[in-house]
Amino acid sequence: MSYEFDFxxxxxxxxxxxxGIWLTLGMTTASIxxxxxxxxxxxVGRLYGPPWVRRAxxxxxxxxxxxxxxxxxxxxxxxxxxxxxxxxxxxxAVIALVINVGAYTAEIMRAGFMSIPKGQIEAASCxxxxxxxxxxxxxxxxxxxxxxxxxxxxxxLMMLATSIMSQISAEELTGVAYMIQSFTFRGFEVYLVIAxxxxxxxxxxxxxxxxxxxxxxxxxxxxxxPL
Amino acid sequence: xxxxxxxxxxYLFRGAGWTIVLSLLGFVGGTLLGLPIALARSAHSKLxxxxxxxxxQLVQGIPLPVIMxxxxxxxxxxxxxxxxxxxxxxAMTLYAGAYLGEIWKGCILAVPRTQWEAGECxxxxxxxxFIFVILPQALRIAVPPTVGFLVQIVKNTSxxxxxxxxxxxxxxxxxxxxxxxxxxxxxIAALIxxxxxxxxxxxxSRFERRLHRG
Amino acid sequence: MTLQMRAPAPSAVLHESPSMTSPxxxxxxxxxxxxxxxxxxxxxxxxxxxxxxxxxxxxxxSGSGKSTALRCVNGLEKxxxxxxxxxxxxxxxxxxxxxxxxxxVGIVFQSYNLFPHLTVEQNVxxxxxxxxxxxxxxxxxxxxxxxxxxxxxxxxxxxxxxxSGGQQQRVAIARSxxxxxxxxxxxxxxxxxxxxxxxxxxKVIERLAKGGMTMMLVTHEMAFARSVAHTVxxxxxxxxxxxxxxxxxxxxxxxxxxxxxxxxx
Numbered sequence: 001m002s003y004e005f006d007f008x009x010x011x012x013x014x015x016x017x018x019x020g021i022w023l024t025l026g027m028t029t030a031s032i033x034x035x036x037x038x039x040x041x042x043x044v045g046r047l048y049g050p051p052w053v054r055r056a057x058x059x060x061x062x063x064x065x066x067x068x069x070x071x072x073x074x075x076x077x078x079x080x081x082x083x084x085x086x087x088x089x090x091x092x093a094v095i096a097l098v099i100n101v102g103a104y105t106a107e108i109m110r111a112g113f114m115s116i117p118k119g120q121i122e123a124a125s126c127x128x129x130x131x132x133x134x135x136x137x138x139x140x141x142x143x144x145x146x147x148x149x150x151x152x153x154x155x156x157l158m159m160l161a162t163s164i165m166s167q168i169s170a171e172e173l174t175g176v177a178y179m180i181q182s183f184t185f186r187g188f189e190v191y192l193v194i195a196x197x198x199x200x201x202x203x204x205x206x207x208x209x210x211x212x213x214x215x216x217x218x219x220x221x222x223x224x225x226p227l
Numbered sequence: 228x229x230x231x232x233x234x235x236x237x238y239l240f241r242g243a244g245w246t247i248v249l250s251l252l253g254f255v256g257g258t259l260l261g262l263p264i265a266l267a268r269s270a271h272s273k274l275x276x277x278x279x280x281x282x283x284q285l286v287q288g289i290p291l292p293v294i295m296x297x298x299x300x301x302x303x304x305x306x307x308x309x310x311x312x313x314x315x316x317x318a319m320t321l322y323a324g325a326y327l328g329e330i331w332k333g334c335i336l337a338v339p340r341t342q343w344e345a346g347e348c349x350x351x352x353x354x355x356x357f358i359f360v361i362l363p364q365a366l367r368i369a370v371p372p373t374v375g376f377l378v379q380i381v382k383n384t385s386x387x388x389x390x391x392x393x394x395x396x397x398x399x400x401x402x403x404x405x406x407x408x409x410x411x412x413x414x415i416a417a418l419i420x421x422x423x424x425x426x427x428x429x430x431x432s433r434f435e436r437r438l439h440r441g
Numbered sequence: 442m443t444l445q446m447r448a449p450a451p452s453a454v455l456h457e458s459p460s461m462t463s464p465x466x467x468x469x470x471x472x473x474x475x476x477x478x479x480x481x482x483x484x485x486x487x488x489x490x491x492x493x494x495x496x497x498x499x500x501x502x503s504g505s506g507k508s509t510a511l512r513c514v515n516g517l518e519k520x521x522x523x524x525x526x527x528x529x530x531x532x533x534x535x536x537x538x539x540x541x542x543x544x545x546v547g548i549v550f551q552s553y554n555l556f557p558h559l560t561v562e563q564n565v566x567x568x569x570x571x572x573x574x575x576x577x578x579x580x581x582x583x584x585x586x587x588x589x590x591x592x593x594x595x596x597x598x599x600x601x602x603x604x605s606g607g608q609q610q611r612v613a614i615a616r617s618x619x620x621x622x623x624x625x626x627x628x629x630x631x632x633x634x635x636x637x638x639x640x641x642x643x644k645v646i647e648r649l650a651k652g653g654m655t656m657m658l659v660t661h662e663m664a665f666a667r668s669v670a671h672t673v674x675x676x677x678x679x680x681x682x683x684x685x686x687x688x689x690x691x692x693x694x695x696x697x698x699x700x701x702x703x704x705x706x
Contacts, residue, residue, distance in 0.1 A: 003304045066378065066424035067417045068385035070396055075417065078409030123554035126515060127568035127620065128543040137567060141558050156288075163290035164386060167400075174292055174389075187300035195289045195297055202288040219558050219600050227557060 009184045010193065013176075020176030021197065027090065027172055028159040028205070031097040035158070036151070038098060039105020044135065046106065047113055057106065064103035070164050072096055077168040089170035093162070101158050108150045112143030145217050145227050152209045156202050163198070173197065229415070230408050236415070242398025243419050245312075249384045249394060252316040254377060257323020264328025269335045279328065286325035291386045294318045299390045311392035315384070323380055330376060334369040335361065371438060375431035378424045385420075395419060454683040454694045465493045468528055468624050468655050469514055475522030476509055483509045485679035486523065491624070491657060496650045498670035499659045502701065505676040507659045511626050514657065515539075515546040528623055544572065547617030548626040551633050553609045555601040561588070561612050562597040565619045572620075587615040591645050607638030611645055618649075625649070627658040643669075663690060663702070675701065 010017075046057040064072065073096040080087050087095075116139055124134035144151070166175025177194045181187040214221050229236075267279035286294070298321070299314035338361050346356035385396040399416035403409050469491035476484035483506045491497050499507040512518040514527055516539040525532040528545045556564050565587060566580035575583065588594045591611040601609050610630055617625055627646065631639040643662065647669050650656060660666055666673050667687030674684040677697045683689060693699040 062425065062428070063417075063421065066382075066428055067420045068382040068396065070385045070388065071399070071413055071417050071420065074396075074400065074403070075409060075413035078403055078413070082407060082409055117554075119550060119552050119554040120556060122517070123550060123556075125539075126517070126543055126548045127616070128540050128572045129568055130540065130571075133571045137571065138556055142556075145558065160288075160290040163292045164389070167388065174290065174296075177293075177296070181300075187296065188304055191293055191296040191300060195293050198290055198293060199285065199288040217558070219560075223600060223602070225602065 020173035024172045035098045035101030038102030042106035043109035061103045093165040093170040112147035242395040246394040253319030256320030260324025261327030265331035268332035292389045315387040315392045334365045371435035470526040473523035498666035501676035506679040545623045547622035551629040553613040587618040591615045607641045624655045
């Protein structure tokens, strides 16, 4: 049995592939900052908030981390539809991603905050800094730098997770692939190409985020040593 | 009850059963694939490390749904009629094998250098050293992250919905399409996943704490 | 410098008789201060005054309560009994705004606690900029001034990890100085340093003392305490056992101090 590989679909469907790539990147970039902000807020709440905030964060984090993303997406999207809330698939996908990545980020950032030696927080308060000032100027920059590799991995994983969003008809690269293969019946070639594209995108995203680190962490840029 | 018929709830649980089957398939297959990968990743040979590293990077850089599609369409090239379970099982094996390989490589390398040297001083060959000194300790270190990764396996079986594998997610989707009660259906599905995953997460944390205490 | 003491507790030995009152009120006044950690009594009634411009050295074994007494002064530890008044604020009342107090009371720690992600200059100017809201230009001038005081003017753009332990400790001192405090506390600031690096730190502290800064030091450096401090206070088991000028160390009146000095701690 011999199989004739046929990649000719690329000629006709290249624009669609680009479209899918842009949508995937858009979904990813729209979710990173809000997800990071949500996760950091939750980490701070869990560490320094009143007991009810701590409990709420734990429930949120454990609930998200022990259920599949796709169930969360279905619950949100179909639930909102039933409630007559008119929200498109793309925004719904972004919201679901933000909520999902927020929970994982919360755990990562919590570890980051806890890894900072307590003496520094004591020193900050002895310098008459308000707790919020110490959090912003002393703790947050160090926490982010310490857990940066884990954060990068998490955001790359999130980009890969966008691949499931076509299940709620949110357009992205994997959904485009499905469309192409349904017209060309060249499923293997199409998904091979898609796999390669994801590999490239994942590497590019990782490089970009590492570049952001170089810009944001002047000490790292100058000295090259970890905190 | 809960707006769903007994049949519908039973349908969900049948899907849950297949989720567990696929998870076990993925774990067993992943172990068989992951062990050689872990050994290659921590080998002396730079070539072995690089090749296995490339394989791991490959699998970790492709979304699991896409891996499932590639496997599904790849197998059907041979002219075989591919049951979704087989395709999903192979995909989960690749996925779990790559991740477990990396995790276990980390555990092997986490055994303190002094242990390797102690084995050398006892005049053991490097294979004996590995089996009797390093491996037992690496296994101990490996328990928490492996149990933790089991949770990932169970959750990620849900991606098999894209090749229409009859797991819990697929059955929930079907029930929702016929009843239009998404909050009920998907909450039940979420609770079932949670009931499977959360105890394992707790176990992993407990193992982790015990490891660092002793 | 005069030593202000009330009628001392029975076990405290004074090597100097109380003389005329100084015109300025003491910056720190301990009156029968007690402190417990759970069921353990760490401070069992301390009476101590620190006048403006005075340098007081607290010496004693580990567990004598000297660090605890120091940490009560800026509110890091709460007082459980007695009265502690610092810069006019009654710390024993529990209603003092610590943030406001700490603008007047600086502290330098044994482990420096510099912020590793900031340059030396940023470490020094962070609090003045955030708390006193000075401008960037003023902050830069301030940094130049205090870094010169500790002899590190050329290290403003370095990061803490690029400096030796002695240099880092001097930066920590500069960081406290930048807030222009009325009083600085030093908690065993040379104990974590290699011996050859303690000298540079002690020199800075000596210079500050000569410049009239009010200071309380917990230290193991006997020779330093003797030469720089106006008053040396020997603490033992949560009480002040002996206090007076540095010479008292050569002439211990109590068995405990004799043993302590004899051991060369």
